[in-house]
Amino acid sequence: MPTSWSDSAEKAPAGGVGATTRASRTNYVPPHLRNRPPSVDTTSAPVSHYGAAVGNGHQGHGGPNPTGIRSGGPRNDSSGGSSSRGGGAWNNRNNGWDHGRARESNPFQDELDTEEAFGAQENTGINFDAYDDIPVETSGKDVPAPVNTFAEIDLGEALNLNIRRCKYVKPTPVQRYAIPIALAGRDLMACAQTGSGKTAAFCFPIISGIMKSSQSGPRAPRVPRMAFPLALILSPTRELSLQIHEEARKFAYQTGVRVVVAYGGAPINLQLRELERGVDILVATPGRLVDLLERARVSLQMIRYLALDEADRMLDMGFEPQIRRIVQQMDMPPPGLRQTMLFSATFPKEIQRLAADFLSTYVFLAVGRVGSSTDLIVQRVEYVLETDKRSHLMDLLHAQRANGDQGKQALTLVFVETKKGADALEHWLCINGFPAAAIHGDRTQQEREYALRSFKSGKTPILVATDVAARGLDIPHVAHVVNFDLPNDIDDYVHRIGRTGRAGKTGLATAFFNENNSSLARPLADLMQEAHQEVPAWLSRFAARSNFGRNRRGGGRFGSRDFRRDTSFNRGGMDSYGGGHINNGYVASGGYSGGYGPTTVTSAWD
Numbered sequence: 001m002p003t004s005w006s007d008s009a010e011k012a013p014a015g016g017v018g019a020t021t022r023a024s025r026t027n028y029v030p031p032h033l034r035n036r037p038p039s040v041d042t043t044s045a046p047v048s049h050y051g052a053a054v055g056n057g058h059q060g061h062g063g064p065n066p067t068g069i070r071s072g073g074p075r076n077d078s079s080g081g082s083s084s085r086g087g088g089a090w091n092n093r094n095n096g097w098d099h100g101r102a103r104e105s106n107p108f109q110d111e112l113d114t115e116e117a118f119g120a121q122e123n124t125g126i127n128f129d130a131y132d133d134i135p136v137e138t139s140g141k142d143v144p145a146p147v148n149t150f151a152e153i154d155l156g157e158a159l160n161l162n163i164r165r166c167k168y169v170k171p172t173p174v175q176r177y178a179i180p181i182a183l184a185g186r187d188l189m190a191c192a193q194t195g196s197g198k199t200a201a202f203c204f205p206i207i208s209g210i211m212k213s214s215q216s217g218p219r220a221p222r223v224p225r226m227a228f229p230l231a232l233i234l235s236p237t238r239e240l241s242l243q244i245h246e247e248a249r250k251f252a253y254q255t256g257v258r259v260v261v262a263y264g265g266a267p268i269n270l271q272l273r274e275l276e277r278g279v280d281i282l283v284a285t286p287g288r289l290v291d292l293l294e295r296a297r298v299s300l301q302m303i304r305y306l307a308l309d310e311a312d313r314m315l316d317m318g319f320e321p322q323i324r325r326i327v328q329q330m331d332m333p334p335p336g337l338r339q340t341m342l343f344s345a346t347f348p349k350e351i352q353r354l355a356a357d358f359l360s361t362y363v364f365l366a367v368g369r370v371g372s373s374t375d376l377i378v379q380r381v382e383y384v385l386e387t388d389k390r391s392h393l394m395d396l397l398h399a400q401r402a403n404g405d406q407g408k409q410a411l412t413l414v415f416v417e418t419k420k421g422a423d424a425l426e427h428w429l430c431i432n433g434f435p436a437a438a439i440h441g442d443r444t445q446q447e448r449e450y451a452l453r454s455f456k457s458g459k460t461p462i463l464v465a466t467d468v469a470a471r472g473l474d475i476p477h478v479a480h481v482v483n484f485d486l487p488n489d490i491d492d493y494v495h496r497i498g499r500t501g502r503a504g505k506t507g508l509a510t511a512f513f514n515e516n517n518s519s520l521a522r523p524l525a526d527l528m529q530e531a532h533q534e535v536p537a538w539l540s541r542f543a544a545r546s547n548f549g550r551n552r553r554g555g556g557r558f559g560s561r562d563f564r565r566d567t568s569f570n571r572g573g574m575d576s577y578g579g580g581h582i583n584n585g586y587v588a589s590g591g592y593s594g595g596y597g598p599t600t601v602t603s604a605w606d
């Protein structure tokens with residue numbers, strides 16, 4: 001085992017300039033140098049500022065490494081790396097890639113700006129003590145063993161350096177399990193609690209896989225103005241796609257793997273231009289991707305990795321037809337020929353059943369909630385009549401302000417049911433002296449992004465949101481989530497409160513409950529109990545009266561359980577299910593039940 005992962009990354013300078021020239025770096029041939037005729041190359045092998053040797057005469061491709069040829073298809077990009085601001089002219093052999101990388105904008109800069117805005121830099125590392133007793137369950141055939149450190153995984157030096165730049169010292173539980181599974185080429189359905197690092201869990205293997213396979217794989221056809229990404233990451237909202245893109249750019253910084261984002265509400269021409277410059281990993285929302293496919297500007301025939309973030313949401317009634325279209329009815333290779341990874345904090349069994357269509361002999365991974373990060377969120381439920389909600393919220397905000405919690409560092413996210421309700425509450429808060437912004441599907445994309453920026457920076461420390469902001473968004477310093485209107489579905493509640501208490505930090509979630517929320521009483525009481533929260537007596541009485549939602553989540557200690565464990569399912573026979581394994585002393589109960597109703601599609605979702 002290597003001494004320490006940190007040891008190796010530590011020695012590299014922060015900017016990467018002058019970093020090592022070790023062979024692992026030379027394998028990857030950046031997009032714009034692939035499939036070029038051998039004629040114009042230099043005879044020497046200049047070493048790039050970043051350690052990647054380029055311009056060697058071998059077959060006209062990069063590097064002194066004789067195997068450093070990637071046949072993965074034409075990449076008309078000049079910028080190199082993942083930045084949209086990369087430079088250099090296309091086919092600029094002498095300084096193209098190197099030059100492009102040198103000009104790759106630093107994706108870590110925005111983070112520095114945010115840290116500055118919030119004053120003293122916080123420890124951004126995960127509080128790993130909070131994860132020590134986390135139950136983990138895997139099922140499927142021949143599940144690869146988990147790792148304890150990044151050092152145990154061969155992710156490649158450039159990626160390791162970026163992990164260190166991200167200040168990730170140890171992998172989170174989902175990363176410990178998911179990364180080796182994905183690196184082994186296995187399909188994966190992973191259910192892990194909110195804020196536990198799922199993005200990196202699917203990005204690392206994709207980036208590493210693309211880097212390592214640069215010398216193998218089939219050639220993409222040469223079709224003018226058509227992009228052939230190797231990996232596709234789909235997410236349900238524009239903001240989440242943007243966030244994944246930002247994260248992936250950091251992980252891919254100076255690796256030569258180029259990440260492009262395409263999402264609705266933004267000018268398509270800019271996105272087309274980015275695609276024309278070459279793309280290895282495409283992060284997209286389904287609607288915009290369908291548009292690009294219909295315009296024949298993107299082909300999925302080279303896809304080797306497909307990741308669905310918030311996969312249960314992507315496969316519910318709202319998105320499923322579009323996802324089927326993209327994954328099954330276009331030119332994407334079928335399961336088995338591509339690697340598919342589905343991630344979410346919640347995975348209803350109906351959705352698991354649907355998802356199985358997209359997977360081949362997959363591993364199911366569940367990282368439990370009890371004794372895990374959801375415990376970091378203190379959950380309170382208060383009985384509040386509809387007519388009293390505003391004054392109740394005002395009391396909360398005044399108390400926060402009096403306690404000094406509403407300082408620059410404490411952000412409050414308030415969830416409401418409707419877009420109109422969001423507008424009205426934002427207005428009311430502002431005229432009552434609480435700077436607020438709002439985000440929902442009727443706002444223009446510019447307005448949405450502005451609201452999010454203003455919230456993140458602390459300029460408007462309150463954000464009123466519909467469910468468009470419920471999933472995936474990783475906003476540091478959100479100290480309080482208020483469910484002004486509770487959702488109808490307990491899984492939506494899980495995602496909403498997960499906007500606080502992220503990466504091992506603590507958070508507070510307050511819900512306003514009244515008769516209108518009766519159907520949520522039982523699953524909410526169950527969830528709170530599981531997470532060791534105090535359940536008010538009146539809520540238990542509501543729950544006892546209610547027949548709704550019994551075992552709604554069906555996951556017991558986990559966000560969900562592998563539906564293949566159901567006896568009914570097993571009778572049907574599925575050869576890919578190879579039994580299960582539970583860690584940390586938790587024993588499989590076996591007897592969990594389904595009971596999921598149809599997934600609710602909230603009106604406010606974009």
Ligand SMILES: Nc1ncnc2c1ncn2[C@@H]1O[C@H](COP(=O)(O)OP(=O)(O)OP(=O)(O)O)[C@@H](O)[C@H]1O
Pocket residue numbers: 124125126167168169170171172175192193194195196197198199200344345471472473474498499502503
């Ligand atoms: N190994 C790690 N060490 C320290 N911080 C990490 C690590 N992995 C991820 N993080 C940080 O944890 C935070 C949450 O990660 P991420 O957004 O991927 O969570 P998630 O599981 O996708 O959450 P959600 O279910 O809400 O989408 C991010 O700020 C990320 O940078």
